[in-house]
Every structure is written in C-alpha cells, then in structure tokens.
Amino acid sequence: MQTGDRVKIEIEKLVLGGDGLSRIGRLVVFVPYSCPGDELLVEIIKVKSNYASARIIEIIKPSNERQIPQCPYFFQPGKTDFCGGCNWQHLDYPIQVKYKQELMQETLKQLGGVNLKKVEIKPSIPSSCIWRYRNKMQLPVRKQEGKVITGFYTPGTHKIVGFSDCMLHSSLMNKIVQYFEGIVTASAVSIYNETTGEGLLRHLVLRQSFFKDEIELNLVITKRKMTSINVIIKKLLDRFPSISGIFININPLKSNVILGNQTIKIYGKDYLMEKLGKKKYCMSPTSFFQVNKSQTENLYKLVAEEVRDEQATLWDIYCGCGTIGLWCAPLVKKVYGIEESKSAIRDAENNARMNNITNADFFQGKAEEVLSRFLKDKYQKPIKNSIVVVDPPRAGCSRAVLEKISKIYPWKIIYISCNPATLARDIKFLKGKGYYLKEIQLVDMFPQTSHIECLTVLER
C-alpha cells in the first residue's frame, strides 16, 4: 500500500480521537469523518509500518447511523478546505453518545485492565443543548491570499477556514467575529505571520457568560503596540454593548501556543461572571472554565451526591476557579483546592467570598508540589475521612500526584476525566495502591465532537 492509492473499504468501528477504523489485510487504516458500516472509496495519505491514514473520496454506501451534517463548513468527501472545529457532525447525536460510551468502556478495559462486570456503569447523560452550547472560542487571525481571515484550521494544515456562523457558539459571538474580521481588514493593524514570526495580531479569544449575556474579548498580540489595536477596540465597543471586558495578551513567541504570559486589561470588568446552579462564579480571562454550562451543572450535581458527608475533608485537585469545591462546600467539613494558575486561584478565593463560603482554602502551585508541602508540613499521617476530587487536563494526573493522593489515603476518589486513555492509565496505577473502580458515568460535554468527558468513582 502506498500514498495516493485508492481503495474500497468498509469501516469496522470508531476509535479514540473519532476516526473510523478499517483493515486492508493486516494493515489498520484510520479514516476521519467515517462511521461504522460505511462503504467508502478512500485515498491513502500516510503509510507507516503498522497503520495507514486515508481520506474519504466517495461514500459508496453510507452507514445507516449517518446523518447529513448541518454545518456547511464541515467535512465533505473530496473537499480539502473544511473546518476542523468539530469532527462528529455526520453522526446523529444519540449515536455520538452511544459510541462515546462504548469507547470509554473499551478504553478502560483495554488500557486500564478494568473488569467492567464488576463496575457499576451508570446511564450516560447526554447534553440538553447539542448546538450553540460552547462559551469559548479561540481563533487564529491570519492573512490568506491577501485577505484577513479568522476561523478554525483544516485538520493537519495551517490553512484557516473562515465562517459566518459556527453552530457550536452563540449568534452573538458569531456576529462579533464577523465584525472583527471586517474592521481588522479595513485597519492598519499588521497580522501575524507564522513563518516569519512578524506581525502584531495573532489570535482572538472570546468567552461568553450566559448568565449575564456578556462577552469578554482577549486579543493576542506579539508586542504592546496599541495604536491600531485601540482603533479596533473602540469600534468593537461602539458596535457591541454586551462586550463587558477587553484584554490584550502578549505572546511574542514563535510557537503554536496561543496565550503568552502577560494579560492586560484594556477596558471594562476584570472578569466574567457565570451562574452554575445557585452559585455565582467569576473567571479571569486566562482561568479555566468548563465550556458547556448545563452539563457542568449536571456533572457537579453528580460530584455533590458522592461527597455528601459532613465530616469529610474534600480535596479539589486541579480546581480551576474553585467551582467544584465551592459547589460541594456546604456538604462537607472542609475544602482544600489546589491549582497551578495564579489567576484561577484568585478567582477561587473571590468565588468563596462572593458565595459566603468560609470552609474552603485554596493553594496555588503545581499539585505535585503543593501536596508534597502538605504531606511534609501538616499531614504526615493519612487524613481521616478525606475525599479527593481530581479533574486534570488531558494528560491526566502525574505519577507524583497519584502517589501523594494515595498518601492522603482518601476512602473515595472521584476522578473527572476528559481523556479515557490517561484515565485508564491512572486507574491502573491507583489499583496498585488498593483502590478499585466502583462507578463510571459519561457526561457528554462536547456534542458534535468525539471528545469524551466522564466521571468515575474509586474506593478502597
């Protein structure tokens, strides 16, 4: 098999990351935007010793689990410029959830050695909003063929596809992006060039509060050179009264990382405020906040059911703006939140004050280091009646964090994961420390995409 070969295949199943899998003889072939049961004509685009990648040229016979994607920028066979924002629009929503559930279980079994017969698999929780649910957009700004363009990359390329309406975001956010593109085009601002590293404006980041219908903008620029940026900001403010805050972020580095280290407020409020359940939470522009509001509330309700214990000390590790710990604080004796982002810890402390919560303390630093200090200075022995919640980034928990958690010796660990592969690895490690997986539950945060979010409960 060689690059450029065209072959007919049938898709067997979906794999983590969302691609379909087929086999040609002993060669495994991954095909994005496919569905189990599809009969396809594909072109091989990459061949390695143990697998190949292919793109769909023609859908010969579609699987009956397919639906017609609603978004005009979504992949179509033969199309080379398409938006990489979401990858599962061709699957009907209940089918998306079904496959996420299967992939989550399969991964825990294969990579985590989990015996699923001994685990309570709770019913998955689909998202009530499957369109326009996202509160955040991060868009590169580039010049392509002489035109300023703000959009999402075509996967595997540096080509940006613009849009007039992204159906995962609100119409207000979409209108701001369209207007922004127009005024930047008409302005004197220079646009960042990835190849040379020259130019000023590199990204537009928008975040929306659905509680107040306010929008916060963060313009990522290479240096603090404000004349042309100020013109853009003034026009945006004149046109959109719902913009409550504007920031600039300085990122001079020639890399794919979106945000630099310095964020400066130019206009308005220091943070956005969102309401989750009965509590209000503020979030600074660079602090993490979950993207799907109603599913976040569902997720936190599930956590609260698991931690309800007046005598318990709750450790909220990777706590972001303190949202989980503060949600659960009235149900437990004490909350310790740990988070590396300085802005998020400031937000967490503000959020405790704003919600009149007095039994929560927050600690800034890498979880590895903060826990080390705790165990050295304060808690040499296991802490009676501890419950740990971890909600790490995609990389999962580091070995050091898991080691420290096992020293705290919580009787229960609630592990929220956005990556079943690292979750499986960490569950396997915790099994070696005497924990068993009691429950798993899919909480779908990311409709139209293959991203998987789930909650697991481990006990000893």
Ligand SMILES: C[S@@+](CC[C@H](N)C(=O)[O-])C[C@H]1O[C@@H](n2cnc3c(N)ncnc32)[C@H](O)[C@@H]1O
């Ligand atoms: C998936 S978010 C979860 C945030 C929060 N639990 C929530 O529900 O909004 C992961 C958080 O972990 C933080 N983080 C990443 N690596 C960390 C580390 N080594 N130590 C502490 N925090 C870390 C990130 O800044 C981010 O806020």
